[in-house]
Amino acid sequence: MGTDVVVGGASAAEAEAIERLFADWEQVFSRFRPQSELNRINADPAPVAFVSRLFASVVRDALEAAAATDGLVDPTLGGAIVAAGYDRDFALLPARDSQPPSPPVPGRWRSLRLSGRLLTRPPGTALDLNGVVKSLAVDASLELLEGDGFVAAGGDVAAGGAVAVGLPGGGSLRLRSGGLATSGITVRHWHRGGRLQHHLIDPRSGRPSTSRWDEVTVAAGSCLAADVAAKAAFLLGDDGPGWLDGRGLPGRFLEQGELLANDRWRASVEPEAAVA
Amino acid sequence: MPKPVSRIVEARRRAAHAKRAAVALAAAGFLAVALLAKASHPARAHGTSGGQSASRSTTQQSSGSSFGFGSGSVEPSDGSQPGVQSSVS
Numbered sequence: 001m002g003t004d005v006v007v008g009g010a011s012a013a014e015a016e017a018i019e020r021l022f023a024d025w026e027q028v029f030s031r032f033r034p035q036s037e038l039n040r041i042n043a044d045p046a047p048v049a050f051v052s053r054l055f056a057s058v059v060r061d062a063l064e065a066a067a068a069t070d071g072l073v074d075p076t077l078g079g080a081i082v083a084a085g086y087d088r089d090f091a092l093l094p095a096r097d098s099q100p101p102s103p104p105v106p107g108r109w110r111s112l113r114l115s116g117r118l119l120t121r122p123p124g125t126a127l128d129l130n131g132v133v134k135s136l137a138v139d140a141s142l143e144l145l146e147g148d149g150f151v152a153a154g155g156d157v158a159a160g161g162a163v164a165v166g167l168p169g170g171g172s173l174r175l176r177s178g179g180l181a182t183s184g185i186t187v188r189h190w191h192r193g194g195r196l197q198h199h200l201i202d203p204r205s206g207r208p209s210t211s212r213w214d215e216v217t218v219a220a221g222s223c224l225a226a227d228v229a230a231k232a233a234f235l236l237g238d239d240g241p242g243w244l245d246g247r248g249l250p251g252r253f254l255e256q257g258e259l260l261a262n263d264r265w266r267a268s269v270e271p272e273a274a275v276a
Numbered sequence: 277m278p279k280p281v282s283r284i285v286e287a288r289r290r291a292a293h294a295k296r297a298a299v300a301l302a303a304a305g306f307l308a309v310a311l312l313a314k315a316s317h318p319a320r321a322h323g324t325s326g327g328q329s330a331s332r333s334t335t336q337q338s339s340g341s342s343f344g345f346g347s348g349s350v351e352p353s354d355g356s357q358p359g360v361q362s363s364v365s
Binding site: 003006008061064065067068134150152154155156157163164165166167168171172173174175176177178179180181182183184186187188215217219220221222225226227228229247248249250268269270271 | 342343344345346347348349350351352353354356357358359360361362363364365
């Protein structure tokens with residue numbers, strides 16, 4: 001998944017199993033491996049595809065995430081992310097490309113049907129499951145630990161047992177259980193045709209989001225939940241803090257160097273500031 | 277000498293054969309789909325290469341969600357050095 005994995009509290013065997021898990025999932029879900037199952041499914045013109053159990057399980061989670069966010073976290077944005085120019089490993093992407101972005105491709109997760117391992121999708125639909133795959137892999141890895149510990153991949157963390165977590169942009173907190181994730185455009189962005197592009201596609205427009213936020217950090221019951229909530233809150237712009245509060249989720253927002261926390265974050269992470 | 281079979285009788289015999297073949301093919305197809313559906317039912321799916329299990333609803337469509345955000349347990353830092361650094365993804 002093009003990311004470092006950090007594990008705490010694992011035996012040698014558990015660490016090896018986690019390494020194997022990430023390698024296996026990479027083979028299945030990579031957008032940049034021609035032989036990945038994801039790419040085979042996307043290239044298959046048949047309307048119905050028989051997918052592996054792992055693939056079906058992740059699609060199922062992705063559809064549930066889409067329903068829970070009213071489609072903001074959409075697994076059908078494979079075409080949109082390529083249209084924005086993210087068509088190869090990020091390390092190989094030119095920082096500036098004179099070619100203009102291709103036409104937008106709005107999401108259409110409601111057109112997907114999954115029955116057991118039979119996946120039905122309209123012709124031309126390109127799946128991109130990276131919105132959930134990494135955080136799901138982190139959660140699955142944590143389940144491999146017998147005792148307390150944590151797993152972090154690409155900055156997303158899941159913990160079983162208290163761990164002090166450094167936050168992007170400074171500060172830290174104690175994560176006792178669940179997950180912590182940050183979605184943002186401060187790292188993965190590029191220019192195409194003179195316009196800023198990034199990987200957080202707004203499924204309503206089919207283009208990179210124009211949200212006011214640069215980063216959104218969320219803590220939730222699992223790494224997947226934190227990741228999905230962070231993406232949704234990012235895409236919601238002004239409504240993001242309230243959306244998280246409505247779900248009892250603490251969130252911290254970064255906008256042009258300024259940090260803003262929602263009520264839940266202030267109450268749980270900065271109680272002194274909340275009282276003041 | 278056997279009585280020659282009329283062309284109409286012969287055509288009827290061929291039509292009957294074709295009908296039986298079509299019925300047998302349809303039955304085989306139905307059986308194959310039924311077996312495929314049974315084999316792919318989540319209740320029969322145990323474990324994946326990644327340790328995930330698939331044991332939820334049979335059909336996932338656009339309505340309804342069992343997604344739970346839960347509530348992670350976070351609290352203020354106790355001032356200790358972070359055991360892990362999170363970053364932007």
